[in-house]
Amino acid sequence: MIKVGIIGSGAMGSGIAQVAAFAGHEVHVYDANPIAAQVAAENLKKSLEKLVEKSKCTKEKMTEVLSNIYFQSSIDKLSESGIIIEAIVENIDVKKEVFEALESIVSDDCILATNTSSLSVSSIASACKKSNRFIGIHFFNPAPLMPLVEIIPALQTSEDIINTSISLIKSWNKTTVICKDTPGFIVNRVARSFYGEAIRIYEEGIANIATIDWAMKEIGGFKMGPFELMDFIGHDVNYKVTEIVREQFFFDPRFKPSLTQKRLYEAKRFGRKSGIGFYDYSENAINVEAIKDKDLAEKIFARIISMLINEAIDTLYLKVASRDDIDLAMTKGVNYPKGLLAWADEIGLGTVLENLETLMEVYEEDRYRPSVLLKQMVREKKHFY
Numbered sequence: 581m582i583k584v585g586i587i588g589s590g591a592m593g594s595g596i597a598q599v600a601a602f603a604g605h606e607v608h609v610y611d612a613n614p615i616a617a618q619v620a621a622e623n624l625k626k627s628l629e630k631l632v633e634k635s636k637c638t639k640e641k642m643t644e645v646l647s648n649i650y651f652q653s654s655i656d657k658l659s660e661s662g663i664i665i666e667a668i669v670e671n672i673d674v675k676k677e678v679f680e681a682l683e684s685i686v687s688d689d690c691i692l693a694t695n696t697s698s699l700s701v702s703s704i705a706s707a708c709k710k711s712n713r714f715i716g717i718h719f720f721n722p723a724p725l726m727p728l729v730e731i732i733p734a735l736q737t738s739e740d741i742i743n744t745s746i747s748l749i750k751s752w753n754k755t756t757v758i759c760k761d762t763p764g765f766i767v768n769r770v771a772r773s774f775y776g777e778a779i780r781i782y783e784e785g786i787a788n789i790a791t792i793d794w795a796m797k798e799i800g801g802f803k804m805g806p807f808e809l810m811d812f813i814g815h816d817v818n819y820k821v822t823e824i825v826r827e828q829f830f831f832d833p834r835f836k837p838s839l840t841q842k843r844l845y846e847a848k849r850f851g852r853k854s855g856i857g858f859y860d861y862s863e864n865a866i867n868v869e870a871i872k873d874k875d876l877a878e879k880i881f882a883r884i885i886s887m888l889i890n891e892a893i894d895t896l897y898l899k900v901a902s903r904d905d906i907d908l909a910m911t912k913g914v915n916y917p918k919g920l921l922a923w924a925d926e927i928g929l930g931t932v933l934e935n936l937e938t939l940m941e942v943y944e945e946d947r948y949r950p951s952v953l954l955k956q957m958v959r960e961k962k963h964f965y
């Protein structure tokens with residue numbers, strides 16, 4: 581079994597280390613900050629002990645997993661790795677520097693992978709001399725719990741590296757989807773309108789946050805409403821992803837961030853982690869209540885789901901990923917109750933198109949433009965499944 585190297589012991593690095601060690605690999609983790617590595621080692625032990633308490637893992641397995649993970653103080657100790665997954669700060673220059681340094685210590689057949697959420701995989705690969713062994717392997721947070729992993733070949737990645745990476749990640753008990761190196765990949769691109777359109781509805785005063793959250797859960801069956809989810813993810817992370825995705829799409833208005841979220845971010849009201857975001861999480865806080873009006877909820881749901889479906893359809897149209905992978909990504913990566921393309925068939929493509937055309941007529945904003953594929957399919961009376 582190959583040795584696995586992980587660079588960065590933050591939320592993602594330590595989660596991925598746990599996943600690989602669970603699958604039986606010897607894992608070597610390096611973090612530039614020794615304190616971060618120490619904290620990660622302590623947290624890892626605590627999280628495994630919790631699993632044992634909940635009977636989700638035996639004591640023997642916990643001991644085996646812990647003995648498989650080595651926190652190293654020097655990057656050189658990762659030299660025998662068969663794969664190295666980088667999960668450091670989301671900064672392209674720092675990532676490139678790390679891969680340049682890594683290439684001089686690993687063997688020629690070591691796969692080099694990045695867990696970046698929003699940077700170009702091909703651009704990071706360009707820092708490597710042997711860039712055909714470079715690939716994007718994108719886990720979701722928390723990595724031990726979330727089943728999805730997006731596999732993103734760079735323009736430079738060779739076919740055998742893609743196949744080996746997919747087999748390896750599958751052997752770690754994860755579901756893989758493959759997607760083109762485009763901003764936000766599948767999940768972080770398609771999910772943008774779940775947040776953006778919800779905030780827009782709130783900004784227009786159509787409904788309060790609790791009502792919008794209730795509508796999406798009650799009518800759509802989502803586990804969390806958009807505002808609850810944004811507060812959970814953190815506005816520092818969620819706002820930044822929106823900004824980066826929009827910039828990388830050459831400022832396409834479909835991905836325009838909202839001032840409401842920007843202000844929360846600027847005020848450091850990050851959500852749950854800071855005690856306040858859209859909702860107030862302090863003790864005795866009084867939050868707005870949902871107005872449980874079914875007709876209003878149906879309208880809110882129709883608007884947000886049509887925007888989500890439109891993005892999923894455009895993702896397919898532009899060959900970013902396959903139909904099945906797009907649906908799998910949204911159900912396994914963000915727990916959507918149904919795949920959006922299957923949902924589109926259920927609602928009716930004609931209805932989705934009508935909803936978007938009405939929004940386009942009312943707002944005259946390019947953000948509501950229907951995908952060419954949606955129009956084509958309605959014309960030809962086609963379905964996705």
Ligand SMILES: NC(=O)c1ccc[n+]([C@@H]2O[C@H](COP(=O)([O-])OP(=O)(O)OC[C@H]3O[C@@H](n4cnc5c(N)ncnc54)[C@H](O)[C@@H]3O)[C@@H](O)[C@H]2O)c1
Nearest residue numbers: 588589590591592611612613616667668669670696697721
């Ligand atoms: N947090 C998420 O929800 C999430 C989900 C998927 C992907 N990602 C991506 O994973 C990566 C890591 O995210 P995170 O949330 O774990 O970050 P984090 O801030 O929790 O951890 C990053 C760690 O990297 C270390 N580090 C920074 N520069 C380093 C260097 N040059 N060499 C070695 N270690 C270095 C830091 O000390 C820190 O411990 C980012 O690229 C992020 O976009 C994050």
